Amino acid sequence: MIKKYIYGTPFDTEATVIDIEKTEGSPEYGNISCENKFCFEYEMSEKDMVFGLGESNRGINKRGYYYISNCTDDPQHTEHKSSFYGAHNFIVISGEKNFGIFIDYPSSICFDIGYTHSDKLSIICESCDLDFYVIYGESAYDIVKQFRKLIGRSYIPPKFAFGFAQSRWGYKTKEDYREVAREYRKHHIPIDMIYMDIDYMEDFKDFTFNKQNFSDFDEFVKEMKQYDYRLIPIIDAGVKIEKGYAIYEEGVENNYFCKKEDGTDFIAAVWPGYTHFPDVLNKEARKWFGSKYRILTEKGIEGFWNDMNEPAIFYTPEGIERIKNHMKKFVEKQPSKNDVWFMKDEMLYLANHSSDYASFYHNVDGQKIRHDKVHNLYGYNMTRAAAEGLNEIDSNRRYLLFSRSSYIGMHRYGGIWTGDNMSWWSHILLNIKMMPSLNMCGFLYIGADLGGFGGDTTRELLLRWLAFGIFTPIMRNHSADGTRRQECYQFEKVEELKQIIDVRYRLIPYIYSEYMKAALYDDMYFKPLAFVYAHDDIAKEIEDQLIIGNEVMIAPVYTQNAKGRSVYLPENMMMVKFLGDGSIQTEQYQKGYHYIAVALNEVVLFVREGKCIPVVDTAECVEKIDMQSMQLFGYQNSEYLLYDDDGITKQYTINCKLLKK
Ligand code: GLC
Numbered sequence: 156m157i158k159k160y161i162y163g164t165p166f167d168t169e170a171t172v173i174d175i176e177k178t179e180g181s182p183e184y185g186n187i188s189c190e191n192k193f194c195f196e197y198e199m200s201e202k203d204m205v206f207g208l209g210e211s212n213r214g215i216n217k218r219g220y221y222y223i224s225n226c227t228d229d230p231q232h233t234e235h236k237s238s239f240y241g242a243h244n245f246i247v248i249s250g251e252k253n254f255g256i257f258i259d260y261p262s263s264i265c266f267d268i269g270y271t272h273s274d275k276l277s278i279i280c281e282s283c284d285l286d287f288y289v290i291y292g293e294s295a296y297d298i299v300k301q302f303r304k305l306i307g308r309s310y311i312p313p314k315f316a317f318g319f320a321q322s323r324w325g326y327k328t329k330e331d332y333r334e335v336a337r338e339y340r341k342h343h344i345p346i347d348m349i350y351m352d353i354d355y356m357e358d359f360k361d362f363t364f365n366k367q368n369f370s371d372f373d374e375f376v377k378e379m380k381q382y383d384y385r386l387i388p389i390i391d392a393g394v395k396i397e398k399g400y401a402i403y404e405e406g407v408e409n410n411y412f413c414k415k416e417d418g419t420d421f422i423a424a425v426w427p428g429y430t431h432f433p434d435v436l437n438k439e440a441r442k443w444f445g446s447k448y449r450i451l452t453e454k455g456i457e458g459f460w461n462d463m464n465e466p467a468i469f470y471t472p473e474g475i476e477r478i479k480n481h482m483k484k485f486v487e488k489q490p491s492k493n494d495v496w497f498m499k500d501e502m503l504y505l506a507n508h509s510s511d512y513a514s515f516y517h518n519v520d521g522q523k524i525r526h527d528k529v530h531n532l533y534g535y536n537m538t539r540a541a542a543e544g545l546n547e548i549d550s551n552r553r554y555l556l557f558s559r560s561s562y563i564g565m566h567r568y569g570g571i572w573t574g575d576n577m578s579w580w581s582h583i584l585l586n587i588k589m590m591p592s593l594n595m596c597g598f599l600y601i602g603a604d605l606g607g608f609g610g611d612t613t614r615e616l617l618l619r620w621l622a623f624g625i626f627t628p629i630m631r632n633h634s635a636d637g638t639r640r641q642e643c644y645q646f647e648k649v650e651e652l653k654q655i656i657d658v659r660y661r662l663i664p665y666i667y668s669e670y671m672k673a674a675l676y677d678d679m680y681f682k683p684l685a686f687v688y689a690h691d692d693i694a695k696e697i698e699d700q701l702i703i704g705n706e707v708m709i710a711p712v713y714t715q716n717a718k719g720r721s722v723y724l725p726e727n728m729m730m731v732k733f734l735g736d737g738s739i740q741t742e743q744y745q746k747g748y749h750y751i752a753v754a755l756n757e758v759v760l761f762v763r764e765g766k767c768i769p770v771v772d773t774a775e776c777v778e779k780i781d782m783q784s785m786q787l788f789g790y791q792n793s794e795y796l797l798y799d800d801d802g803i804t805k806q807y808t809i810n811c812k813l814l815k816k
Contacts (some may be wrong), residue, residue: 156291157301158182162189163284166529170259170564172307175288182289184254185276193280194258195287203250204685204695205268205276206295209596209624210561210573212236215588215683215698217246221270225263226531227562228507230575232585235756237265240465240574241561242531243596245302247295248276249685255290255298255307256598261529262564290411296679296686299595307567309599310542311376311674312484312628312801313553315385316458316600317667318347318777319656321642322633327354328368328373336384338644340775344653344815345660347776348555349379350460350633351388359427360395362402362450376455383776385457387555390448392464392537393423402447406431411440413526421515423468427648432466435536436517436529444537444585445544452548458555459541460572464534465560467703468504473514478505534560535568542568551804557629563596570600572629578638583620583713588698590627591686594679599670602629611639614646615715618755625659625710625758626703628680630671651735651756658733658758663780666771668798675798676806680704683726694725706766706795714754719752728761731768731788739770741788762789765816769797776800784802787816 159175160182172473172652181187185197198206204216205786212234224242232239244258246266260280267277277318288305292298303309321335332349355372357363364372379386389698392411394402408411412420412431420431423526434440447457481501485494507606512527515621526533538558545554556569564569576582586603593601606617612634621643624630634641643652659666682702688694700722710722726744732740735756744761753759762768767789774780787795795814800807 157305158291160287160289162193162287163506165259165280165284165286166261166524167566168259168261168532170562171305172567173305175305182287183385184252184289187287189283193283193285195278197248197276199248199269199274199276200251201274203248204295205246205248206683206685207243207246207255207592207595208266209245209593210239210241210571210589211243211286211565211592212239213588215685216266217266218269219273221265221267223265224531226465226534226562232574232576232582240534240559241571241751243561243563243593243598245563245596247298247595248294253292253294253298255292255302257288257290257302258285258564259288260285261532262527263530275743282757293691294686296682296689299675299679299686302595302596305371306563306597308677309566309807310556310598310676311553311671311807312555312568312570312600313457314667315347315655315777317628317663317670318630319345319659320348320350320387320631321346322350322352322631323640323642325354325636326352326354326566332379332386335642336379336382338642340382342644342649342653343775344643344649345656345775346775347383348385348387348458350631351386353389353391353426355388356631358395358397359391360397360400361390361401362447363400371589372455380455387458387460388451388456389460389462390463391426392432392466392533392539393425393427394433395427396422396429396431405429405443406433409439409443410518411437411443413517415515422472423466423511424470425463425467432515433537434517435540435542436519436524436532438520441536441540445540445542446547448541448544449548449775452545452554453575453801461534461538461541461556461558461569464537464558465507466533468507468511471508471511474508474511475747476504477708478502481753528601531562533541534558535562535565538569551806553803553805557600561598566597566599570629571598572601572631575608575635578612578616579611580616580713580715581772582607583616583711584699585621586620586627587623587701587711590681591701594673594681598770599674599680600628602627602631604631604633606632606634608633609635609638612641615755617641617643617646618652619712621652621655622758623709623713625655626666626709627663628666629657645745654735654737654756656735657757660773660777660780661733661770662768663777664782664785664797664799665704665707668769671798671800671807672704684708688725691725693723697723703760706763706768706789708761708763710751710759710761718754719750721748722751722761723748724761727764731760731762733758737773739788765793767791767793767795769795769814787814789816791816
């Protein structure tokens with residue numbers, strides 16, 4: 156059962172797809188006050204656990220910290236951070252009472268979940284214009300399923316998007332891409348995609364190609380296709396200000412860019428230098444920006460990643476003026492310690508400054524809306540622009556699409572990757588914990604930069620991260636310019652990296668089948684143990700093991716020098732170990748704790764009691780997977796319902812096949 160309470164005049168975010176009638180009065184649980192700010196308060200019982208918040212920091216159980224939904228380009232994902240790139244305002248309180256809350260409010264929200272007072276949940280929004288949904292159900296899992304129906308079917312990518320991908324910020328020339336393509340094939344490491352970061356463009360201008368390196372872009376796309384590679388280019392939010400650049404000229408002429416108070420186009424610096432932001436909250440501007448993706452699809456491109464769409468602001472002319480003024484005062488006197496610190500902070504906070512977000516406007520159906528009031532909708536609508544544009548090109552075709560910034564609702568248009576993580580062991584764990592929370596909020600096509608984006612990776616870190624990445628729908632190795640090269644072939648004993656990625660391809664029929672079932676039935680692909688074993692007090696607290704689909708539990712290794720790890724089995728399970736030589740070892744284990752050895756070139760998963768999973772031979776790319784080589788691993792006399800389809804059209808005919816072991 157879902158109840159909707161309306162406060163003030165909410166902005167229509169289009170996060171939900173089902174109309175729910177307004178309930179009068181106040182929600183059954185907690186207290187709401189609405190003077191100036193909106194405030195919801197609830198007294199948590201000792202046993203209450205709180206799940207949700209999608210792309211957010213810390214644990215699967217969110218209790219014990221505070222989180223702020225405010226889409227932010229911050230590449231330092233340290234433990235004290237309260238905002239990442241997405242804003243996903245859905246939580247489930249599970250314990251004495253079970254209920255979910257979704258706050259459909261597009262500006263900043265603070266969720267204080269037992270941080271200020273350990274027993275108090277308080278949710279604070281700056282204004283009182285919002286939709287407040289309360290979802291009642293038997294369990295956390297049941298509440299999530301109801302919520303997922305409310306927000307509509309998750310995005311479904313083409314099947315090739317489940318292959319492995321290599322990416323790196325810094326590939327510039329065709330030769331850079333050819334080298335990656337050659338090396339992966341030379342070592343027989345399966346791979347389907349190479350991502351193109353900003354350097355393929357001319358001066359970082361969206362929908363252009365670097366003249367020196369990519370004058371014949373379509374020929375290059377064809378060349379790579381011959382070797383079964385798809386190129387996936389990046390599109391950034393900011394449009395470079397440059398006379399003669401068609402996108403810029405059209406945007407200015409038609410008032411498609413966000414405006415300042417005085418009606419001039421808002422200016423912000425991102426990778427290309429000064430840019431304007433397409434007003435993707437304005438229907439016509441959204442249609443216009445979305446139609447530009449055709450420039451690349453006409454050249455054979457089948458997928459995109461949308462970036463910098465919080466939108467990220469490095470600085471604005473106003474910010475530079477502010478700094479100059481401070482600087483003038485600073486040089487005129489002998490600066491004190493406080494003056495120095497002040498200057499340091501001013502420089503640091505030049506980027507993504509709150510005053511900049513409060514200085515530009517959107518035109519929504521003729522109404523002027525200040526950006527900070529709807530800040531969390533920008534990445535969502537940029538990706539919606541792309542999805543709608545791609546749908547215009549071919550409404551029956553799936554394109555690969557994901558975004559950095561998002562809000563609930565965007566999950567219908569694309570996936571997300573979790574942005575600029577670091578080559579840190581703790582970030583494998585963060586990756587593990589974030590996945591089920593994202594699924595709760597509808598985001599299914601998800602993954603992190605494997606190996607870590609910032610900092611220098613190590614062979615061991617990459618191997619362990621890839622071994623977890625096998626199970627994330629997006630399996631992409633991506634890293635920042637200037638860091639240690641981390642393509643798999645850069646490391647010694649490259650065959651061991653191949654052996655790990657081989658397992659991904661052996662499991663694609665299962666991964667795809669479970670993804671599709673999750674998407675088609677509004678279910679979760681990643682589940683916390685607490686959802687599946689809700690009555691097992693030990694399982695409920697475990698956050699470094701996950702359920703994948705309906706059959707599998709994983710327990711990734713995420714510590715340096717570990718030869719294995721201790722695993723808790725909440726029921727009898729069958730361990731399936733993929734060994735380096737391609738053979739598979741199985742062993743039944745009793746419910747309880749076990750130490751499981753996992754070598755660097757091995758992948759271990761656990762099949763739940765009475766179940767089995769399909770495994771095929773590995774293949775160089777998704778299209779070459781031989782479904783005839785399929786074998787079932789797991790318990791005798793078990794069955795598996797395999798979903799499969801053509802992988803590219805939107806004809807999701809429920810074509811399930813019952814396989815028997
Ligand atoms: C941002 C993205 C990163 C990309 C870089 C350059 O930091 O998050 O993935 O490589 O920009 O485009």
